[in-house]
Amino acid sequence: MDKEKLSVSLPSAARWEAQRAQFKTTVGTDVPAVPYGEESGGVKGLFRRLVRKSVRWYAEALVTEQNRVNRQLSERIAQLEARIAELEEEKKQ
Amino acid sequence: MIAQLTEALTEAYAISAAVLAADGLLRSAGIPAALFVGRGGDRVGAGAESAEGISRLSREDCLLYQFSTGSALNDWFAAAPCRRGLVYQNITPAEFFEPYDPVLADRLRWGREQLAEIAPRADFAIASSSYSARELRQLGCERVHVLSVPVRFERYGEAADPELKKRLSDGKKNILFVGRQAPNKCIEDVILFTDYYAAATGEPCRAVLPGERSLQGYVRALDALKTDIEVFAPGRISHAQLIAAYETADLFLCMSEHEGFCVPLTESMYFGVPVLAYAATAVGETLGEGAQLFDEKDFPAVAERMYSLLHDEALRERTAAAQKERLSAFAPERWAEQLLAILRSEGVL
Numbered sequence: 283m284d285k286e287k288l289s290v291s292l293p294s295a296a297r298w299e300a301q302r303a304q305f306k307t308t309v310g311t312d313v314p315a316v317p318y319g320e321e322s323g324g325v326k327g328l329f330r331r332l333v334r335k336s337v338r339w340y341a342e343a344l345v346t347e348q349n350r351v352n353r354q355l356s357e358r359i360a361q362l363e364a365r366i367a368e369l370e371e372e373k374k375q
Numbered sequence: 376m377i378a379q380l381t382e383a384l385t386e387a388y389a390i391s392a393a394v395l396a397a398d399g400l401l402r403s404a405g406i407p408a409a410l411f412v413g414r415g416g417d418r419v420g421a422g423a424e425s426a427e428g429i430s431r432l433s434r435e436d437c438l439l440y441q442f443s444t445g446s447a448l449n450d451w452f453a454a455a456p457c458r459r460g461l462v463y464q465n466i467t468p469a470e471f472f473e474p475y476d477p478v479l480a481d482r483l484r485w486g487r488e489q490l491a492e493i494a495p496r497a498d499f500a501i502a503s504s505s506y507s508a509r510e511l512r513q514l515g516c517e518r519v520h521v522l523s524v525p526v527r528f529e530r531y532g533e534a535a536d537p538e539l540k541k542r543l544s545d546g547k548k549n550i551l552f553v554g555r556q557a558p559n560k561c562i563e564d565v566i567l568f569t570d571y572y573a574a575a576t577g578e579p580c581r582a583v584l585p586g587e588r589s590l591q592g593y594v595r596a597l598d599a600l601k602t603d604i605e606v607f608a609p610g611r612i613s614h615a616q617l618i619a620a621y622e623t624a625d626l627f628l629c630m631s632e633h634e635g636f637c638v639p640l641t642e643s644m645y646f647g648v649p650v651l652a653y654a655a656t657a658v659g660e661t662l663g664e665g666a667q668l669f670d671e672k673d674f675p676a677v678a679e680r681m682y683s684l685l686h687d688e689a690l691r692e693r694t695a696a697a698q699k700e701r702l703s704a705f706a707p708e709r710w711a712e713q714l715l716a717i718l719r720s721e722g723v724l
Binding site for chain 2: 352355363
């Protein structure tokens with residue numbers, strides 16, 4: 283092997299390309315219904331994983347909906363605070 | 376008074392480090408300063424107040440807001456009665472997290488929507504890179520300054536953890552990447568490209584990957600990769616262990632596809648570790664002139680580059696010299712001068 287350059291006969295990258303492609307297309311596993319933390323093994327860990335899998339489908343929908351509500355509420359609060367600031371300014375004048 | 380508002384204060388994160396550095400600078404310069412934190416409990420009571428306190432700011436004050444993600448704080452900032460400065464280190468595109476954490480992905484999307492609303496309403500903005508500055512200008516923010524993230528060089532002179540240093544000094548080539556194990560950082564590419572390199576050269580290698588491992592779906596996928604190299608992924612490590620990782624690294628390999636700045640690049644430069652990086656988003660900008668970049672994630676081509684940087688002494692020396700030259704742009708004194716100059720130019724000081 284040259285000191286500063288690799289040999290031209292590098293191995294085929296097919297195996298690594300395949301792993302890379304598979305990684306990119308694999309959808310992540312559980313979306314936890316409980317906060318992230320160290321998973322325990324044994325019965326407790328198995329129970330947690332089963333609970334997560336079974337509630338995943340509606341937990342995601344609930345959280346997305348709650349985020350939407352939170353967004354609307356925070357926008358409304360910001361509008362109200364701006365209005366209060368205006369009124370206080372008018373009152374000073 | 377110059378107040379800062381941030382979602383949370385967690386010392387390991389670049390955003391928090393920037394907030395604390397700015398707070399320290401303002402106070403040491405005798406400038407009245409305040410710190411407000413969104414999530415109650417994080418540093419509240421230790422010099423930081425709860426975010427509700429921003430309601431007492433007046434028109435004479437300035438609020439610097441560290442934008443991070445979708446949050447009600449974004450709307451509070453937009454409605455604040457004082458001069459408003461938006462501080463932006465970029466927000467990771469939601470699609471990276473979609474397969475692993477749809478809830479977080481939704482929050483990131485929300486953040487992007489809010490950024491589009493608040494950027495034009497900020498009186499000025501400070502972006503951590505030209506890459507991020509362009510985004511803000513495109514969103515209609517007229518006055519945008521560029522200021523790098525502050526880097527705490529003084530801590531890097533501390534002693535390395537002797538046990539970890541000994542463990543990593545066993546003759547294997549240590550290919551390092553430091554950062555939270557998140558999809559945008561493409562940790563899987565660091566592992567796979569290192570494995571290919573080891574197979575191509577026959578050199579024993581180790582992928583050294585310190586960084587938080589909280590995104591469980593992604594971490595499980597990483598742990599399931601089939602490789603012949605050792606993968607050392609200890610999660611979050613101590614500062615002394617981090618120094619040991621840098622001191623024993625032979626190469627820093629960055630495969631990230633989205634960075635707003637990337638502090639570990641500057642850390643590598645400080646420790647004289649040659650960096651080879653995929654040229655995405657702000658990575659090339661942080662590395663500066665003479666950076667060792669590539670545009671395509673091609674296994675043989677990247678392996679060639681890795682081999683050159685690991686074995687060509689002249690190239691290693693040229694790269695280290697270029698990196699050291701670039702590092703001077705991030706000197707703490709320079710960062711402090713630039714921040715104060717920006718605040719003066721905006722009439723805040």
